[in-house]
Amino acid sequence: MQLDSSTQSSSIRQKLSRTALALALLEVPATAHADSGPTTQFDITTLFYGEQSRTDIFEPMVRVSRLFPDGQSLYAQFGLDVVTGASPSGALPSGEIQTTTGSSGRILTIPAGAIPMMNFQDQRFGFDGDWHKSLSRFFTSDIGGHFSRERDYQSLGINGKMSVDLFRRLTTLTFGGGYNHDSVFPTGGTPAGLSDGTIISNQGNPKQVKNFMIGISQVLSRKWLFGFDFSRTFENGYLTEPYKVISIVDPVTGIPVSQLTDKRPDARDRTSLLFSSAYHLSRDVVYLYYRHYWDTWKLQSDTFDFKYRHELGSENGTYLEPHIRYYHQTPAEFFTVGLVEGDPLPEFATADTRLGLLKTMTLGTTLGFHIFDNPSLWTIRAEYIRQIGDSYPVNAVGIQQTFDLSPPLNTFAVVVGYSFNF
Amino acid sequence: MKTIIRWKLRLLLIFLSFTAFGCATIHPWDRDLLAEKKMSLNPSPMVRAVDNHIYFSKEGSTGGDDIGGGGCGCN
Numbered sequence: 001m002q003l004d005s006s007t008q009s010s011s012i013r014q015k016l017s018r019t020a021l022a023l024a025l026l027e028v029p030a031t032a033h034a035d036s037g038p039t040t041q042f043d044i045t046t047l048f049y050g051e052q053s054r055t056d057i058f059e060p061m062v063r064v065s066r067l068f069p070d071g072q073s074l075y076a077q078f079g080l081d082v083v084t085g086a087s088p089s090g091a092l093p094s095g096e097i098q099t100t101t102g103s104s105g106r107i108l109t110i111p112a113g114a115i116p117m118m119n120f121q122d123q124r125f126g127f128d129g130d131w132h133k134s135l136s137r138f139f140t141s142d143i144g145g146h147f148s149r150e151r152d153y154q155s156l157g158i159n160g161k162m163s164v165d166l167f168r169r170l171t172t173l174t175f176g177g178g179y180n181h182d183s184v185f186p187t188g189g190t191p192a193g194l195s196d197g198t199i200i201s202n203q204g205n206p207k208q209v210k211n212f213m214i215g216i217s218q219v220l221s222r223k224w225l226f227g228f229d230f231s232r233t234f235e236n237g238y239l240t241e242p243y244k245v246i247s248i249v250d251p252v253t254g255i256p257v258s259q260l261t262d263k264r265p266d267a268r269d270r271t272s273l274l275f276s277s278a279y280h281l282s283r284d285v286v287y288l289y290y291r292h293y294w295d296t297w298k299l300q301s302d303t304f305d306f307k308y309r310h311e312l313g314s315e316n317g318t319y320l321e322p323h324i325r326y327y328h329q330t331p332a333e334f335f336t337v338g339l340v341e342g343d344p345l346p347e348f349a350t351a352d353t354r355l356g357l358l359k360t361m362t363l364g365t366t367l368g369f370h371i372f373d374n375p376s377l378w379t380i381r382a383e384y385i386r387q388i389g390d391s392y393p394v395n396a397v398g399i400q401q402t403f404d405l406s407p408p409l410n411t412f413a414v415v416v417g418y419s420f421n422f
Numbered sequence: 423m424k425t426i427i428r429w430k431l432r433l434l435l436i437f438l439s440f441t442a443f444g445c446a447t448i449h450p451w452d453r454d455l456l457a458e459k460k461m462s463l464n465p466s467p468m469v470r471a472v473d474n475h476i477y478f479s480k481e482g483s484t485g486g487d488d489i490g491g492g493g494c495g496c497n
Binding site: 043045047049059061063077083122124148150152153155157159161168170176177178180182184207209211212213217219221222223225227229231233270272273274276277278280282285287289291293295299301303309327329332354355358360366379381385387411413415417 | 447448452453455456458460461462463464465466467468469471472475476477480481482483484485486487488489493494495496
């Protein structure tokens with residue numbers, strides 16, 4: 001069969017045009033700035049996070065990227081967290097109306113079935129650095145470091161990653177590992193686990209975190225990129241939440257009679273499998289993620305994440321990206337809503353609802369846009385997060401059966417981002 | 423021990439499936455869409471970092487998509 005000559009030349013022109021476009025995009029920033037030397041990119045984001053009647057967070061972050069003509073790049077990221085508000089202490093409702101004086105001096109009345117809360121405020125600053133370098137045509141490496149500090153916690157870590165392109169660059173294999181040395185130094189000292197809180201140690205509490213991952217990303221077609229990551233994390237040291245407590249209730253009435261401190265095992269091995277996919281619909285892109293997670297505390301979770309980037313208008317880069325996320329976890333084996341007076345004490349116990357039965361649903365959208373013809377990109381993301389726990393657990397005793405022990409938590413988060421080259 | 427062997431076999435199977443896809447031919451002139459910045463498994467690393475921080479402090483599980491990053495007293 002012979003092709004018509006005009007069709008053939010048109011097809012070649014299309015291929016050449018696509019090749020030129022692909023090469024141009026692939027080589028950014030290396031070629032685009034070869035004459036002008038290295039460039040610097042700034043990414044600034046600010047998170048405004050508010051839980052209904054609980055915690056508020058303000059978190060500005062700045063990421064500076066220095067991109068060199070040979071493909072090398074250096075990244076530095078600075079972040080600040082300002083956290084204020086209240087979180088559940090782990091204790092059970094007393095069954096009596098309580099009054100308390102708030103920080104403003106106002107008298108607050110707490111209903112009989114309300115979950116006891118503890119007020120807190122903290123500031124955290126963090127620094128992350130990363131050096132990305134091509135070792136050869138097919139090998140790239142990343143070396144990074146991290147430091148963060150808050151009033152009662154410090155984290156220091158290093159990490160490294162190597163990637164190799166295989167099969168005509170259709171497959172990329174990535175191997176990496178990291179090590180964090182953290183220290184926990186609770187305000188007021190460290191209470192002994194499962195004690196009444198009067199046995200206090202003033203020693204620091206180290207925590208080591210080792211992390212390994214292997215990942216593969218695969219081009220499945222001209223429009224489809226697929227990834228799979230397998231990672232393991234080994235945590236050792238002080239893994240207890242020093243401010244959380246567990247109520248001891250009367251075996252008949254369910255009324256709290258006393259409380260003990262939280263105590264968790266000093267080792268936790270986490271494993272996760274992550275499947276990711278990006279599919280190009282010629283203009284729009286669909287992103288799908290699924291993670292299956294389990295650990296040695298017998299907590300298992302599944303996370304589904306869907307994003308749809310819809311390009312708006314012409315080729316000016318304005319887009320809308322709706323986002324849906326669903327998360328479900330089973331409780332850790334030592335999670336309990338409370339302990340019963342007279343029963344033998346378990347080796348470990350926590351009433352922290354983050355280790356209980358939990359579902360999280362997230363709905364949100366991101367708007368990305370440029371102001372006039374300025375290449376700088378603005379993004380505004382708004383999300384609604386709803387967490388639902390086990391409101392009426394089967395092992396609740398007495399009056400506790402009548403209370404909602406894990407009321408749904410509604411959270412609103414807004415992230416404003418701005419990226420520009422310098 | 424059996425569980426570990428089973429997982430190793432599953433991982434090997436996943437790897438072999440991927441390498442089988444690697445036999446597909448995608449020419450340089452077919453990579454225009456793949457080369458776009460948005461055509462990445464993590465197109466917004468900073469947004470991902472913010473998300474990870476939120477969910478790390480609110481849920482019992484974490485990690486899976488990268489290595490490194492900082493510890494935090496929020497969980």
